[in-house]
Amino acid sequence: MTAFLVIMLLILGIPLYAAWKGEHIWSKMLAFASIATKAAIMILLVSVQRDDWMIGIVGVIILSVGNGALMLLAQILRRLRDVANL
Amino acid sequence: MILQWISYACISFGLFLWLWGTWPLVGRRSPLYKLHFLSVSDTLGSMAIMIGVLLRIPREWPLLVLALISLALWNTILGYVLAYCSQGEDTDG
Amino acid sequence: MNYLNFALRLTIWLLLTADFGLVNLAIGILVSLLLPQGRGGVATLQQWLSTLGKVAMAVPRAYIEAIEMMVRPHRHEAIVREPVDPTRAPGLIFLDIFTITFTPKTIVLHYDEEGWFEVHQLVERRPEK
Structure with missing residues (x-):
């Protein structure tokens, strides 16, 4: 189980690197969306490993409310671009 | 015992999908191209991992199933919104 | 009546409460019927x-x-x-x-x-x- 968590941490490094390096705004958005999902799943696995369902509830809540903030941000970016192009 | 192994197999398969689908993020392709791969890794891979978790703690199945459904819904809709908002980027900039 | 809406609400209610008793089922049906309906x-x-x-x-x-x-x-x-x-x-x-x-x-x-x-x-x- 710990091995799984270590592998997950390593994989989580890829979108972090992409977000840090990404020169393109949409690549950054994609990387952040990916980080959000991966972190929630990691919380679930941590809860299984420690056998503490309280932590798992947090992961479930994160997954079920989703990342509406990113959607809003995407809409704002699109609007900004439309306004700038006028 | 057998359930344990199936659960490990599910989690490993999900991790493999994660790795395979996240890798193109560092490349230089269009955001839409990356989005296809992210839908493999974040939706399908995470669903496989969650099924593996579900097999390990079946007593919490109602919340886990809720999380599974909302994971699929939210990630897919987020993909659609991101695709819709990022289109046209390549033509005008 | 919108079938999908009703089914979705009832499912979320049942999964959230994790209680399939008759009383809870009745409350769930009532709540999902009473919540405002979209057009x-x-x-x-x-x-x-x-x-x-x-x-x-x-x-x-x-x-x-x-x-x-x-x-x-x-x-x-x-x-x-x-x-x-x-x-x-x-x-x-x-x-x-x-x-x-x-x-x-x-x-x-x-x-x-x-x-x-x-x-x-x-x-x-x-x-x-």
């Missing part, structure tokens, strides 16, 4: 069932497509337009978009009110223009 087109039960069946079939197909993408690299992109009946209920169109976007090779870019989906696809060979 929208009416669809027959048969349409709902066939669309939900397609959604259920999308899950194994998504995994198959993911494995296909691994075995044979898909390096090219294409945009196709797919017709859709514009008189369909909004809930059904939402499920259509969900089904198309859920499978990894295709993503809906834009839904045109006149009855078109713009679908972005990953393909193996360069499309002829």
